[in-house]
Amino acid sequence: MSLSSPSIAFQLLKVSAITSTILLFCCGMPICHGIYRGDTLGTVKGAAPFLVTALSTSFILQYGILKNDKVVVVVNVVGATLQLSYLIFYYAFTKGRMEKRRMRHIMMGEALFFALVEYLIHFGELLHPESFLGTICVILNVSSIASPLASLKEVIGSKDSSSLPLPLCSANFFVSLQWFIYGYIIGDHIIYTPNMLGVLLGMFQLTLIRIYPSKEISSSESKSSLII
Structure with a gap:
């Protein structure tokens, strides 16, 4: 087993x-x-x-x-x-x-x-x-x-992650992680090398989203709280 x-x-x-x-x-x-x-x-x-x-x-x-x-x-x-x-x-x-x-x-x-x-x-x-x-x-x-590195510079400068959609960033991270593991298991550096970079970039993007919440989301949340 x-x-x-x-x-x-x-x-x-x-x-x-x-x-x-x-x-x-x-x-x-x-x-x-x-x-x-x-x-x-x-x-x-x-x-x-x-x-x-x-x-x-x-x-x-x-x-x-x-x-x-x-x-x-x-x-x-x-x-x-x-x-x-x-x-x-x-x-x-x-x-x-x-x-x-x-x-x-x-x-x-x-x-x-x-x-x-x-x-x-x-x-x-x-x-x-x-x-x-x-x-x-x-x-x-x-x-x-x-x-996407150019947009990341803008995110850091504006402290706003509106240009980084969370679902897409999460999906890219998840897909890169799977291909990195697959490439590593079969021992193919052509597959795992770029996807290792994809994993690192995905982690960086998700970290920025966590540090700098989207101002659009923050604005909508404040509006909804005012309505309530």
Whole structure:
């Protein structure tokens, strides 16, 4: 019984990591719905997270295929499909010729970069294609994880965590923690290194939310107390 317990726990970890990550990828749906309703405008700046995530999930998918890691493959098949769908939707609803042109050029640049890396992996006679692709995955993941650092500086300066949504920060922390544990168990530093940074960033974000409560929440609470 004791021998099977770790195996059961690991299987549960894989299922939980897959499910929670796919749910996190679905966070783009409300954004696209808001654009469809006309609440927000599609812009290159707004599409930036989708541009980065679409590229990173596509590369991580290829890494999972090379490593024959079914967990990584399943998650990133769904992730890449969703992110590419968001990008197409964003492009379709982007207003202005210049904005559309900028977004089209960025998407074409990403496609060419992806094609070049794929060519080098399969036909470039690299000695260690997995390490080469893994390094690119780590760089993209770290870049994506580090992107909120600018907003953290604003939070500290204003002492207001309104720009840090607690549910999303908690979800990012939870997902990063699961992938860190998964990567550590299988001994894959390409997986656990960026997610270790994700865990640390998530802890920092949650700490800031605790230290600097959202002024919007504080304001609404004071209003409700006045009404009562």
